[in-house]
Amino acid sequence: MPILDRYLAGAVIGGTLLALGVLMPLLAVFVLTDEISSVGEGGYALSDALWFVTLSMPRYLYQVFPIATLIGALVGLGQLAARSELVAMRAAGLSIARIVRGAMAGGLLLAVGATLVGELVAPAAERHAIAVRASARSGDAVQMSGQGLWARDGHAFINVRRIEAGAALSDIDLFVIEDNRLSIATHARAARYSDGQWLLTEIERSRIGVDRVEVERIERARWDSLLNPRLLKLIVVEPQALSVWGLYRYLRYMQQTEQDAGAHAVAFWTKLVQPLLILAMIFVAIPVLLGSARSSSTGIKLFIGIALGILFYLVSRTFTYLALLYGVSPALAAFAPPLLFTLGALIVLRRVG
Structure with missing residues (x-):
């Protein structure tokens, strides 16, 4: 130059x-x-x-x-x-x-x-x-990563891949740990907050036993969690970021x-x-x-x-x-x-x- x-x-x-x-x-x-x-x-x-x-x-x-x-x-x-x-x-x-x-x-x-x-x-x-x-x-264990939101809710660990507008979640995994082992793994396609609870839709739940795994599919179910719209406002990353x-x-x-x-x-x-x-x-x-x-x-x-x-x-x-x-x-x-x-x-x- x-x-x-x-x-x-x-x-x-x-x-x-x-x-x-x-x-x-x-x-x-x-x-x-x-x-x-x-x-x-x-x-x-x-x-x-x-x-x-x-x-x-x-x-x-x-x-x-x-x-x-x-x-x-x-x-x-x-x-x-x-x-x-x-x-x-x-x-x-x-x-x-x-x-x-x-x-x-x-x-x-x-x-x-x-x-x-x-x-x-x-x-x-x-x-x-x-x-x-x-x-x-x-006061909760919440972390954002390249794989979405991770949070701990008692014995359960929650992974939310996408947080959308209007208090809606998509691609949700819930893992329940009991006696130091994974006992329940649940995947839901979507969730929406209503009346103080989350409503999960298109759910696939696996109950993991010592010698077998039971899988059940549920159309919808209620879910009580530490996550709420107020907390989500604190952890949602703006598009510009x-x-x-x-x-x-x-x-x-x-x-x-x-x-x-x-x-x-x-x-x-x-x-x-x-x-x-x-x-x-x-x-x-x-x-x-x-x-x-x-x-x-x-x-x-x-x-x-x-x-x-x-x-x-x-x-x-x-x-x-x-x-x-x-x-x-x-x-x-x-x-x-x-x-x-x-x-x-x-x-x-x-x-x-």
Whole structure:
């Protein structure tokens, strides 16, 4: 990579890291403030709240990364503009396309880093954070894993593969341990909470004896358990916190069972678009820099970045609501905002050029 490209990429990366260094502590304070109101509920202590906030930060980092990249590009490249370095580059014959290429090189590295955080770190950390909070608040042994929810209910161990909206569960296994051995294994296709109890449907129950196994099939049965809708709210992972592969598997299941998965579909396409969105934010920053005066302060550029970030958030939320309420394609809802901003930046860049 040429020296000037590395220099421009370093400015973008340095500015983004600086923006994240400011945004993440603020987000941590906001999340902790919200969690403090729950301290004292059950066994939920301040140390649990602090640990929950710490584990939640990778998810928030991934979500704010595009906005941090926009602000970081404005600040990092803005410093070059303030020192007339961008002007010197253009006077030396460096084209706007070369400036864009150097900045995009830094954006590509940032996009790879953000994707690794969003796919590998954030989902695992979020599951652990939710398990810590749920266990502390309820006093029960509850854990989220790649195989769904695991919980202990007296002598029974419960595995729920899918937790759906409206207090509904799917693909449930119950294992009863007596005298240090498995005595009953039950599988239910679905369960719904009603009148303080769960109603299991399409049940297959195996009673395991010393020398034989008795299998019975039951259409439906009542089930008393520590799990309830209130506890499920504490342990359900939001669609935005799942990996792309996890969202894809969930969408396939919802399609096979003919259920609505609008929120998960929007989250799936949004995560696919995220790397492109990071690059789009850098592209948006460049015409702002080239079109502003050299004397523009860092504060003004920071204000412009925040204003563009808020505008992008409002536009993206509008398309999300259109997808959820009016059946607009989730792929269109995810791709449209960055495309609109990129198109606007391209028009401004042509005028500046």
